[in-house]
Amino acid sequence: MSDYLLENKLRLENSDLHRRTKDSAVVLQKMLESFLPRFPDFTDHTILHSMDVLEYSNMLLGEKQIKRLSAAECYVLIMSCYLHDIGMGINQKNYEELSQKIDFGDYFETHSREDTETIIREFHNEYSGLFIRKYAELFDIPCDEMVFAIVQVSRGHRKTDLFDESEYHDVMTPYGIIRTAFLAAIIRLADEIDVGADRNSELLFDSSKARGQSGTEAFGTHESIRRVEVQPDALVLYTKPIAPQYRELIRKLADKIQETLDYCREVASSRSDFCITQKSVQIIEIEE
Amino acid sequence: MNIKKTQNAATMIIALEGRLDTTTAPKLEAELKDALDGVTELIFDFEKLDYISSAGLRVLLSAQKVMMKQGEMKVIHANDTIMEIFEVTGFSDILTIE
Numbered sequence: 001m002s003d004y005l006l007e008n009k010l011r012l013e014n015s016d017l018h019r020r021t022k023d024s025a026v027v028l029q030k031m032l033e034s035f036l037p038r039f040p041d042f043t044d045h046t047i048l049h050s051m052d053v054l055e056y057s058n059m060l061l062g063e064k065q066i067k068r069l070s071a072a073e074c075y076v077l078i079m080s081c082y083l084h085d086i087g088m089g090i091n092q093k094n095y096e097e098l099s100q101k102i103d104f105g106d107y108f109e110t111h112s113r114e115d116t117e118t119i120i121r122e123f124h125n126e127y128s129g130l131f132i133r134k135y136a137e138l139f140d141i142p143c144d145e146m147v148f149a150i151v152q153v154s155r156g157h158r159k160t161d162l163f164d165e166s167e168y169h170d171v172m173t174p175y176g177i178i179r180t181a182f183l184a185a186i187i188r189l190a191d192e193i194d195v196g197a198d199r200n201s202e203l204l205f206d207s208s209k210a211r212g213q214s215g216t217e218a219f220g221t222h223e224s225i226r227r228v229e230v231q232p233d234a235l236v237l238y239t240k241p242i243a244p245q246y247r248e249l250i251r252k253l254a255d256k257i258q259e260t261l262d263y264c265r266e267v268a269s270s271r272s273d274f275c276i277t278q279k280s281v282q283i284i285e286i287e288e
Numbered sequence: 289m290n291i292k293k294t295q296n297a298a299t300m301i302i303a304l305e306g307r308l309d310t311t312t313a314p315k316l317e318a319e320l321k322d323a324l325d326g327v328t329e330l331i332f333d334f335e336k337l338d339y340i341s342s343a344g345l346r347v348l349l350s351a352q353k354v355m356m357k358q359g360e361m362k363v364i365h366a367n368d369t370i371m372e373i374f375e376v377t378g379f380s381d382i383l384t385i386e
Binding site: 016019020023024026027028030031033034091094135137138139140 | 309310313339341342343345346349373375376377378379382
Protein backbone atom coordinates (compact mmCIF):
# COMPACT_ATOMS: atom_id res chain seq x y z
CA MET A 1 0.00 0.00 0.00
CA SER A 2 1.35 3.40 -0.95
CA ASP A 3 -1.50 5.50 0.46
CA TYR A 4 -0.36 8.82 1.93
CA LEU A 5 3.28 7.73 2.16
CA LEU A 6 4.61 11.11 1.05
CA GLU A 7 2.29 12.93 3.41
CA ASN A 8 3.12 10.66 6.35
CA LYS A 9 6.85 10.84 5.76
CA LEU A 10 6.69 14.63 5.68
CA ARG A 11 4.51 14.75 8.81
CA LEU A 12 6.99 12.59 10.72
CA GLU A 13 10.15 14.28 9.45
CA ASN A 14 9.05 17.90 9.38
CA SER A 15 5.70 18.74 10.94
CA ASP A 16 6.12 22.44 10.08
CA LEU A 17 6.38 21.77 6.34
CA HIS A 18 3.52 19.29 6.62
CA ARG A 19 1.30 21.92 8.25
CA ARG A 20 2.11 24.34 5.45
CA THR A 21 0.85 21.85 2.87
CA LYS A 22 -2.39 21.34 4.80
CA ASP A 23 -3.02 25.09 5.11
CA SER A 24 -2.37 25.54 1.39
CA ALA A 25 -4.75 22.71 0.52
CA VAL A 26 -7.61 24.41 2.37
CA VAL A 27 -7.16 27.59 0.35
CA LEU A 28 -6.48 25.79 -2.92
CA GLN A 29 -9.72 23.90 -2.69
CA LYS A 30 -11.50 27.21 -3.23
CA MET A 31 -8.99 28.57 -5.73
CA LEU A 32 -9.01 25.59 -8.05
CA GLU A 33 -12.77 25.77 -8.33
CA SER A 34 -12.39 29.14 -9.99
CA PHE A 35 -11.44 27.50 -13.29
CA LEU A 36 -14.97 26.10 -13.63
CA PRO A 37 -16.71 29.30 -14.81
CA ARG A 38 -14.08 29.78 -17.52
CA PHE A 39 -13.94 26.12 -18.55
CA PRO A 40 -17.38 24.64 -17.79
CA ASP A 41 -16.91 21.80 -20.26
CA PHE A 42 -13.29 20.99 -19.56
CA THR A 43 -11.99 17.96 -17.71
CA ASP A 44 -11.30 18.10 -14.01
CA HIS A 45 -8.65 20.51 -12.77
CA THR A 46 -10.08 20.92 -9.27
CA ILE A 47 -8.57 19.79 -5.98
CA LEU A 48 -9.96 16.30 -6.75
CA HIS A 49 -7.58 16.02 -9.68
CA SER A 50 -4.73 17.39 -7.53
CA MET A 51 -5.42 14.68 -4.97
CA ASP A 52 -5.45 12.05 -7.72
CA VAL A 53 -2.09 13.22 -9.00
CA LEU A 54 -0.70 13.06 -5.47
CA GLU A 55 -2.05 9.55 -5.01
CA TYR A 56 -0.60 8.38 -8.33
CA SER A 57 2.71 9.98 -7.41
CA ASN A 58 2.72 7.89 -4.25
CA MET A 59 2.03 4.77 -6.30
CA LEU A 60 4.64 5.48 -8.97
CA LEU A 61 7.33 6.21 -6.40
CA GLY A 62 6.57 3.25 -4.16
CA GLU A 63 7.55 2.81 -0.52
CA LYS A 64 11.26 2.09 -1.03
CA GLN A 65 11.91 5.20 -3.10
CA ILE A 66 9.76 7.44 -0.91
CA LYS A 67 11.95 6.46 2.05
CA ARG A 68 14.93 7.85 0.12
CA LEU A 69 13.34 11.25 -0.59
CA SER A 70 14.25 14.23 1.56
CA ALA A 71 11.61 16.09 3.54
CA ALA A 72 12.13 18.95 1.09
CA GLU A 73 11.32 16.67 -1.84
CA CYS A 74 8.16 15.38 -0.16
CA TYR A 75 7.07 18.96 0.48
CA VAL A 76 7.86 20.13 -3.05
CA LEU A 77 6.09 17.19 -4.65
CA ILE A 78 2.97 17.53 -2.50
CA MET A 79 2.78 21.27 -3.11
CA SER A 80 3.36 20.79 -6.85
CA CYS A 81 0.58 18.21 -7.01
CA TYR A 82 -1.76 20.76 -5.45
CA LEU A 83 -0.52 23.70 -7.52
CA HIS A 84 0.35 22.32 -10.94
CA ASP A 85 -2.96 23.34 -12.54
CA ILE A 86 -3.44 26.60 -10.64
CA GLY A 87 -2.73 28.45 -13.89
CA MET A 88 -6.09 27.25 -15.20
CA GLY A 89 -7.88 29.36 -12.59
CA ILE A 90 -6.19 32.74 -12.94
CA ASN A 91 -8.33 35.85 -13.09
CA GLN A 92 -8.28 38.37 -15.93
CA LYS A 93 -5.88 40.73 -14.15
CA ASN A 94 -3.32 37.99 -13.60
CA TYR A 95 -3.87 36.64 -17.11
CA GLU A 96 -2.89 40.00 -18.56
CA GLU A 97 0.05 40.49 -16.20
CA LEU A 98 1.50 36.97 -16.42
CA SER A 99 1.05 36.74 -20.18
CA GLN A 100 3.72 39.44 -20.52
CA LYS A 101 6.26 37.02 -19.07
CA ILE A 102 5.53 33.97 -21.21
CA ASP A 103 7.51 33.10 -24.32
CA PHE A 104 4.72 32.14 -26.72
CA GLY A 105 7.15 31.51 -29.58
CA ASP A 106 5.33 31.49 -32.91
CA TYR A 107 2.03 30.43 -31.32
CA PHE A 108 0.17 33.57 -32.43
CA GLU A 109 1.13 33.09 -36.05
CA THR A 110 -1.55 30.41 -36.19
CA HIS A 111 -3.74 31.22 -33.18
CA SER A 112 -5.89 34.14 -32.16
CA ARG A 113 -4.89 36.42 -29.29
CA GLU A 114 -8.58 36.77 -28.48
CA ASP A 115 -9.12 33.12 -27.63
CA THR A 116 -7.99 33.37 -24.01
CA GLU A 117 -9.50 30.01 -23.02
CA THR A 118 -7.32 28.16 -25.51
CA ILE A 119 -4.25 30.24 -24.66
CA ILE A 120 -4.64 29.48 -20.95
CA ARG A 121 -5.26 25.80 -21.62
CA GLU A 122 -2.26 25.49 -23.92
CA PHE A 123 0.11 27.35 -21.61
CA HIS A 124 -1.46 26.64 -18.24
CA ASN A 125 1.72 25.05 -16.89
CA GLU A 126 3.56 28.32 -17.55
CA TYR A 127 0.78 30.35 -15.94
CA SER A 128 0.96 27.97 -12.97
CA GLY A 129 4.71 28.55 -12.60
CA LEU A 130 4.38 32.31 -12.78
CA PHE A 131 1.42 32.33 -10.41
CA ILE A 132 3.30 30.25 -7.82
CA ARG A 133 6.28 32.60 -8.03
CA LYS A 134 4.06 35.67 -7.63
CA TYR A 135 2.09 34.25 -4.70
CA ALA A 136 4.79 32.16 -2.96
CA GLU A 137 4.24 34.19 0.19
CA LEU A 138 0.54 33.33 0.20
CA PHE A 139 1.40 29.63 0.33
CA ASP A 140 4.02 30.13 3.06
CA ILE A 141 6.72 28.51 0.92
CA PRO A 142 9.68 28.75 3.30
CA CYS A 143 12.62 29.70 1.07
CA ASP A 144 13.54 30.84 -2.45
CA GLU A 145 15.09 27.48 -3.34
CA MET A 146 11.80 25.78 -2.62
CA VAL A 147 9.87 28.36 -4.60
CA PHE A 148 12.15 27.62 -7.55
CA ALA A 149 11.69 23.87 -7.14
CA ILE A 150 7.88 24.05 -6.87
CA VAL A 151 7.73 26.35 -9.89
CA GLN A 152 9.88 24.00 -11.97
CA VAL A 153 8.15 20.79 -10.91
CA SER A 154 4.70 22.32 -11.45
CA ARG A 155 5.66 23.74 -14.86
CA GLY A 156 7.18 20.38 -15.68
CA HIS A 157 3.91 18.48 -15.50
CA ARG A 158 3.76 19.01 -19.25
CA LYS A 159 5.78 20.25 -22.20
CA THR A 160 8.99 21.49 -20.52
CA ASP A 161 12.34 19.84 -21.31
CA LEU A 162 13.22 17.78 -18.25
CA PHE A 163 16.64 16.98 -19.73
CA ASP A 164 17.57 20.67 -19.66
CA GLU A 165 20.05 20.85 -16.80
CA SER A 166 19.92 24.63 -16.62
CA GLU A 167 16.20 24.45 -15.87
CA TYR A 168 16.05 21.15 -14.01
CA HIS A 169 18.95 20.75 -11.65
CA ASP A 170 19.33 19.54 -8.09
CA VAL A 171 18.65 22.20 -5.48
CA MET A 172 20.08 22.26 -1.96
CA THR A 173 17.83 23.64 0.78
CA PRO A 174 17.99 23.74 4.59
CA TYR A 175 15.46 20.90 4.45
CA GLY A 176 17.52 18.65 2.17
CA ILE A 177 18.20 18.10 -1.51
CA ILE A 178 15.53 18.49 -4.21
CA ARG A 179 16.00 16.56 -7.44
CA THR A 180 13.71 18.64 -9.63
CA ALA A 181 13.99 16.61 -12.85
CA PHE A 182 12.94 13.37 -11.19
CA LEU A 183 10.06 14.99 -9.28
CA ALA A 184 8.82 16.66 -12.46
CA ALA A 185 8.95 13.30 -14.27
CA ILE A 186 6.82 11.73 -11.54
CA ILE A 187 4.20 14.49 -11.60
CA ARG A 188 4.10 14.47 -15.42
CA LEU A 189 3.34 10.77 -15.52
CA ALA A 190 0.92 10.94 -12.57
CA ASP A 191 -0.99 13.73 -14.32
CA GLU A 192 -1.10 11.77 -17.57
CA ILE A 193 -2.63 8.66 -16.00
CA ASP A 194 -5.44 10.42 -14.18
CA VAL A 195 -7.88 9.32 -16.87
CA GLY A 196 -10.07 6.82 -15.05
CA ALA A 197 -13.80 7.46 -14.74
CA ASP A 198 -13.81 6.02 -11.20
CA ARG A 199 -11.84 8.97 -9.84
CA ASN A 200 -13.84 11.83 -11.26
CA SER A 201 -17.36 12.99 -10.70
CA GLU A 202 -19.80 12.18 -13.48
CA LEU A 203 -20.56 15.86 -13.77
CA LEU A 204 -17.05 16.68 -14.88
CA PHE A 205 -16.79 13.82 -17.35
CA ASP A 206 -20.36 13.85 -18.60
CA SER A 207 -19.96 13.69 -22.37
CA SER A 208 -23.39 15.25 -22.88
CA LYS A 209 -21.93 18.48 -21.49
CA ALA A 210 -18.97 18.52 -23.85
CA ARG A 211 -18.91 20.93 -26.79
CA GLY A 212 -17.58 19.98 -30.21
CA GLN A 213 -16.35 16.66 -31.51
CA SER A 214 -12.97 16.67 -29.78
CA GLY A 215 -14.58 17.49 -26.45
CA THR A 216 -17.14 14.74 -26.84
CA GLU A 217 -14.44 12.24 -27.79
CA ALA A 218 -12.21 13.22 -24.87
CA PHE A 219 -15.05 12.89 -22.38
CA GLY A 220 -16.24 9.63 -23.93
CA THR A 221 -12.75 8.18 -23.77
CA HIS A 222 -12.52 9.05 -20.07
CA GLU A 223 -15.92 7.51 -19.47
CA SER A 224 -14.74 4.34 -21.24
CA ILE A 225 -11.66 3.94 -19.04
CA ARG A 226 -13.21 2.60 -15.88
CA ARG A 227 -10.03 2.66 -13.78
CA VAL A 228 -6.25 2.84 -13.98
CA GLU A 229 -4.03 0.52 -11.98
CA VAL A 230 -0.37 1.15 -11.22
CA GLN A 231 1.31 -2.25 -11.12
CA PRO A 232 5.02 -2.81 -10.40
CA ASP A 233 5.93 -3.21 -14.08
CA ALA A 234 2.93 -1.80 -15.97
CA LEU A 235 0.19 0.80 -16.08
CA VAL A 236 -3.09 -0.97 -16.76
CA LEU A 237 -6.19 0.72 -18.20
CA TYR A 238 -9.34 -1.27 -17.41
CA THR A 239 -11.84 -0.25 -20.05
CA LYS A 240 -15.45 -0.66 -21.03
CA PRO A 241 -15.98 1.35 -24.23
CA ILE A 242 -19.26 3.27 -24.22
CA ALA A 243 -19.36 2.76 -28.02
CA PRO A 244 -17.20 0.68 -30.41
CA GLN A 245 -15.38 3.70 -31.85
CA TYR A 246 -13.88 4.44 -28.44
CA ARG A 247 -11.60 1.37 -28.68
CA GLU A 248 -9.42 3.25 -31.17
CA LEU A 249 -9.49 6.43 -29.08
CA ILE A 250 -8.47 4.48 -25.98
CA ARG A 251 -5.65 2.92 -27.99
CA LYS A 252 -4.44 6.38 -29.04
CA LEU A 253 -4.57 7.60 -25.46
CA ALA A 254 -2.67 4.51 -24.30
CA ASP A 255 0.01 5.23 -26.93
CA LYS A 256 0.27 8.80 -25.67
CA ILE A 257 0.66 7.57 -22.08
CA GLN A 258 3.31 5.10 -23.27
CA GLU A 259 5.25 7.97 -24.86
CA THR A 260 5.10 9.93 -21.62
CA LEU A 261 6.08 6.83 -19.63
CA ASP A 262 9.12 6.21 -21.87
CA TYR A 263 10.19 9.84 -21.59
CA CYS A 264 9.76 9.97 -17.81
CA ARG A 265 11.57 6.65 -17.34
CA GLU A 266 14.49 8.06 -19.30
CA VAL A 267 14.49 11.27 -17.26
CA ALA A 268 14.43 9.32 -14.00
CA SER A 269 17.26 6.99 -14.97
CA SER A 270 19.52 9.57 -16.61
CA ARG A 271 18.88 12.57 -14.34
CA SER A 272 18.72 10.84 -10.94
CA ASP A 273 19.51 7.62 -9.12
CA PHE A 274 15.81 6.86 -8.85
CA CYS A 275 13.70 4.93 -11.34
CA ILE A 276 10.20 4.41 -12.67
CA THR A 277 9.63 0.66 -12.64
CA GLN A 278 6.62 0.58 -14.94
CA LYS A 279 7.60 -0.23 -18.52
CA SER A 280 4.40 -0.60 -20.50
CA VAL A 281 0.80 0.58 -20.79
CA GLN A 282 -1.73 -2.21 -21.12
CA ILE A 283 -5.42 -2.17 -21.97
CA ILE A 284 -7.76 -4.76 -20.47
CA GLU A 285 -11.39 -4.68 -21.51
CA ILE A 286 -13.74 -5.66 -18.72
CA GLU A 287 -17.39 -6.56 -18.16
CA GLU A 288 -18.93 -4.71 -15.22
CA MET B 289 1.97 39.74 15.25
CA ASN B 290 -0.03 41.57 17.91
CA ILE B 291 -3.60 40.61 18.73
CA LYS B 292 -5.89 43.09 20.45
CA LYS B 293 -9.17 41.60 21.55
CA THR B 294 -12.05 43.72 22.84
CA GLN B 295 -15.54 42.61 23.71
CA ASN B 296 -18.69 44.61 24.19
CA ALA B 297 -21.62 42.40 25.14
CA ALA B 298 -21.95 39.86 22.31
CA THR B 299 -19.70 41.77 19.91
CA MET B 300 -16.03 40.88 19.75
CA ILE B 301 -13.48 42.93 17.82
CA ILE B 302 -10.12 41.39 17.05
CA ALA B 303 -7.54 43.86 15.78
CA LEU B 304 -4.44 42.33 14.24
CA GLU B 305 -1.10 43.97 13.67
CA GLY B 306 1.78 42.60 11.57
CA ARG B 307 1.61 39.43 9.50
CA LEU B 308 -0.85 36.59 9.82
CA ASP B 309 1.10 33.66 8.39
CA THR B 310 2.25 30.15 9.21
CA THR B 311 4.32 31.45 12.15
CA THR B 312 1.62 33.58 13.72
CA ALA B 313 -1.64 31.89 12.73
CA PRO B 314 -1.44 29.28 15.54
CA LYS B 315 -1.39 32.14 18.04
CA LEU B 316 -4.62 33.58 16.65
CA GLU B 317 -6.16 30.12 16.51
CA ALA B 318 -5.35 29.63 20.19
CA GLU B 319 -6.82 33.04 21.05
CA LEU B 320 -10.06 32.19 19.29
CA LYS B 321 -10.44 28.78 20.84
CA ASP B 322 -13.24 28.95 23.43
CA ALA B 323 -13.33 32.75 23.09
CA LEU B 324 -16.30 32.76 20.75
CA ASP B 325 -18.82 31.30 23.18
CA GLY B 326 -21.77 33.69 23.34
CA VAL B 327 -20.38 35.97 20.64
CA THR B 328 -22.92 36.81 17.95
CA GLU B 329 -20.87 39.40 16.09
CA LEU B 330 -17.19 38.88 15.33
CA ILE B 331 -15.22 41.65 13.65
CA PHE B 332 -11.65 41.27 12.42
CA ASP B 333 -10.05 44.69 12.13
CA PHE B 334 -7.18 44.44 9.65
CA GLU B 335 -6.22 48.11 9.66
CA LYS B 336 -2.70 47.32 10.91
CA LEU B 337 -2.37 43.90 9.33
CA ASP B 338 0.26 43.88 6.59
CA TYR B 339 -0.23 40.44 5.07
CA ILE B 340 -2.26 37.24 5.32
CA SER B 341 -1.13 33.84 4.03
CA SER B 342 -2.99 30.58 3.53
CA ALA B 343 -2.41 29.68 7.19
CA GLY B 344 -4.22 32.87 8.21
CA LEU B 345 -7.00 32.29 5.71
CA ARG B 346 -7.57 28.86 7.20
CA VAL B 347 -8.03 30.41 10.67
CA LEU B 348 -10.52 32.92 9.24
CA LEU B 349 -12.39 30.06 7.60
CA SER B 350 -12.54 28.13 10.89
CA ALA B 351 -13.81 31.21 12.72
CA GLN B 352 -16.44 31.80 10.11
CA LYS B 353 -17.60 28.21 10.37
CA VAL B 354 -18.25 28.77 14.08
CA MET B 355 -19.88 32.15 13.55
CA MET B 356 -22.24 30.89 10.87
CA LYS B 357 -23.92 28.82 13.60
CA GLN B 358 -24.22 31.62 16.11
CA GLY B 359 -24.15 35.00 14.39
CA GLU B 360 -22.07 36.86 11.86
CA MET B 361 -18.47 37.67 11.08
CA LYS B 362 -16.89 40.40 9.04
CA VAL B 363 -13.48 41.74 8.08
CA ILE B 364 -12.89 45.48 8.06
CA HIS B 365 -10.11 47.83 6.93
CA ALA B 366 -8.19 45.30 4.86
CA ASN B 367 -5.37 46.89 2.86
CA ASP B 368 -4.98 46.54 -0.92
CA THR B 369 -2.52 43.64 -0.67
CA ILE B 370 -4.88 41.66 1.52
CA MET B 371 -7.85 42.57 -0.67
CA GLU B 372 -5.97 41.13 -3.63
CA ILE B 373 -5.31 37.93 -1.68
CA PHE B 374 -9.03 37.68 -0.85
CA GLU B 375 -9.89 38.13 -4.52
CA VAL B 376 -7.34 35.76 -5.97
CA THR B 377 -8.20 33.01 -3.49
CA GLY B 378 -11.95 33.42 -3.88
CA PHE B 379 -12.30 34.30 -0.21
CA SER B 380 -13.96 37.57 -1.19
CA ASP B 381 -16.95 35.41 -2.16
CA ILE B 382 -17.01 33.67 1.21
CA LEU B 383 -16.24 36.43 3.67
CA THR B 384 -18.12 39.60 4.47
CA ILE B 385 -15.60 42.35 3.83
CA GLU B 386 -16.25 46.02 4.51
